[in-house]
Structure formats: structure tokens, C-alpha cells
Amino acid sequence: MKILVTGKGGREHALITALSESPGQHELFAYPGSDAIAALATRVEVPGLPELITWMKANAIDLCVAGEEAWLVKDRGLANLCEEAGIPCWGPFKEAAQLEASKAFAKDFLKRHAIPTASYTVCTSADEARAALTRFPIVLKFDGLAAGKGVAVCPTREEAEDFITEVMEKRVFGAGNLVVETCLIGPELSVFASLCDDQYHILMPARDYKRIRDNDQGPNTGGMGAVASREIVSTEVLARIEREIVQPTVQGLIKDGLRYRGFLYFGLMLTPEGPQVIEYNCRFGDPEAEAVMPMVRGDFAGYVFEAARGKLKPELLHFAEGWSVCLISASAGYPASSRSGDVISGLEAVEGARVYHCGTRRNDEGRFETNGGRVLAVVAQAASRDAARDKAYAESAKIRFDGLQRRSDIGRMHFE
Secondary structure: OEEEEEEOOHHHHHHHHHHHOOOOOOEEEEEEOOOOHHHOOEEOOOOOHHHHHHHHHHOOOOEEEEOOOHHHHOOOOHHHHHHHHOOOEEOOOOOOOHHHHOHHHHHHHHHHOOOOEOOEEEEOOHHHHHHOOOOOOEEEEEOOOOOOOOEEEEOOHHHHHHHHHHHHHOOOOOOOOEEEEEOOOOOEEEEEEEEEOOEEEEOOOEEEOOEEEHHHEEEEOOOOEEEEOOOOOOHHHHHHHHHHHHHHHHHHHHHOOOOOEEEEEEEEEEEOOEEEEEEEEOOOOOOHHHHHHHHEEEOHHHHHHHHHOOOOOHHHEEEOOOEEEEEEEEOOOOOOOOOOOOEOEOHHHOOOOEEEEOOEEEOOOOOEEEOOOEEEEEEEEEOOHHHHHHHHHHHHOOOEOOOOEOOOOOOOOOOO
16 A cells, blocks of 8 residues: 655654554655655655645555644645545545634634533734733633644733734734633643544543643643553543543534544543543644554554545554653754754664654764754653653663753653
8 A cells, every 4th residue: 555644743753653564565655754754654755735636646645644734724625635636535624624723713613512611712913812811820822723832821911911912913823813711720631533424433542741841831832742541541531521522523523514534632621620622633643643653553554544435443453551651852942943953862772662753854974963843752661651751761861962852750740
């Protein structure tokens, strides 16, 4: 089977690795991919999405897997164009992908279908947003794609007004409205499901760490680490999430005429009143994918191929027992900026853990160097959370580059 994955980061490296380890001899391609991904998949070089569709048709691609979210809503949408070309695509159509592309769309969807979520106001100007600051802490969300950086949890009015200035006046993320919502309190949980029309299959849950510094301090990032295990949440809580959130979401998509085939991420807060939705992502989470994918067992390629063609087959997939801990190494300046060109050492010393490349490139000497904010994900598995955590930190410690940033509490905070 010929499979193309869109994207270039750690999530895509993890997905392509899982596809490469699936039974059968599959020919893998990546658009645009990275120097690290090129060890597993042939990189495709075309100028844009229409040309990619032409290339896939010419090269008889059997399956397109959507990695990053941007392609789902660019132009007429990756899945939409694939359908027109007769190429099965594992990723939602553009209309349904608005669940991630527009925070206001998602909140309206949640409210319309009575799915638990925080109360909110959609603001079209800075003045409206400032007027909506009635209690603290408060959550502000840019109504658009912002690579995981468009959300601010603001404990004070000063921080909220600073974010409003950046987003609504300086337009650091471009044009768009601002969603102001009540701050939910409780531990977070990432639940992933495969959706195929009116069918769904809940996958291994995870927990990620969004803040740059220990103890959830500092600004939000795309994610500084993640933990995955079936033991993260009780079967009773997961059943409630399925009943009150997953099922109504699937039913809501059908009622609204929104076709969906692909991964759907439910970002949840486990509040004292019960689980509530923080956000949807219309693809696998990052860095949660890096934590979950090593736990996949079975025929991942076959599972995705059949689902993309409308046949969800949970029996093709299962997950290992135990724990998986992912630790991110980020570059100097991240998340406000990122520094590229710092040479990475120690990669060859890592043993018994996986290394996924999030933002790297090879220099003229053939060595990997930094090329983005989040640089590397080191992931380890073990029977216990402590053992998996210790292994991830021990192997990460072998990797060095100037300006490196790591948290020291991944897999410990929110569990103790």
C-alpha cells in the first residue's frame, strides 16, 4: 500500500513510525516531511495542496493521512480534494474541521448539542473583550489556528488585557475574533477517538503539559510533554465521557450534516461537576501522539485504511498495558520565539527509548541541529508510571544543545 502523511513534526514522525511498523510492506511518503522523517518516508516536494493532489493521483497513492491541522482547512480542504480525486483520506472534511479551526464554531456546536463546556462570549473587538473580563482567572482563545499558542489562562486583569492587546490590536495570529470563557478547574485529560461517519472507537487516553515551566508556570506552548496509559482515568469516568461527550459529539456532527472520518481529540477538564470540553482538535494531539503511538499494537495501517474507506474495524488495533511518558526538549527562546542552528549531540547514545524529531534539520556536516520551538521528543514505556518517567528523563539527559529547555515534572505533576 502507498501511504502519504501530511505534516513535518513529532506527531507525524510518530504516525509514520507506527505505519512503518505495521504488518505488510507499505511505501510511505511525507508532505513536506523532515530530514528525520526521510529515513522512513520519501519526501514530496510540491508547491501547494492542489499540486499535492495531482501528485498523489499520478503516483497512485492508496491512502492520505492528515497529520497537522492546517491542510484540513486550507484552500478547499485536504479531505474534500482527496474525495474528488478518489483517494481515501483519514482526516475530516473542511466543514467539520471548523471544530478546531474556529473556537467560536466549536463553542456554538457544544452549546447547540448540550455537551458540557464552560460558559463563553465571542468578542469581535478589543473593547468587547475587555468588557467581558468579569472574573479571574479567565480563559482567552483566539478564534483560529495558532499552533497551540492562541490560548491564554489569565489569573489577573493585567495579563488578560496584555493578551487582548496582542491578539486583537497587534494581530499576532492574524485576523480573528476572541472567545472569552470561564476558567474550568480540575485535572486535564486528552481523549482520542477514531470517527467514521456514525461510528467511533475510543483510543488510549493521555495527559499533556502545555506550560513552558515546571508547576504549570509560564506561557502556553504546543506541549512540553505527555503521559499515556489506560490507567490515567477510571473505567467509570471514561464511560461517563463516552456517554456525555463522545456520543453527543458524533450525533451532533450527523445532525449538522458534518461528515467526519479521522482522529478527533477531546481536550477535557475533569471538574468537580464532571468532565467538560475545553477544545476539539481534528487530528491526533501533539505531543500526545508521541506518547500514544509506541503503545499501538496490531495493524495500524490497515485500521486507518479501512476507516478512511468507511469501515471502522476496532479489532485491528489494541494498546499495550502500562505507561508511556514523552518528554519534550525545546529550543532557546521558546515559546515567544525559537532559535535554529544549535547542533544536537547525544542522539546516538539513546537506548531503549524512542526519539521523535519535532523541529530539526541536518546541517552541511550531516549533523542534526535545531529548527523550531519544540525540537525533540524522547519517549519511554514501562509497567509503572515512575519507571517510564525515570527512563524518559535518563535518556533525554543524554541529548544536549545550546539553549535547551525541559520541564522536570512531566509524569509527576497532576499525579501526586
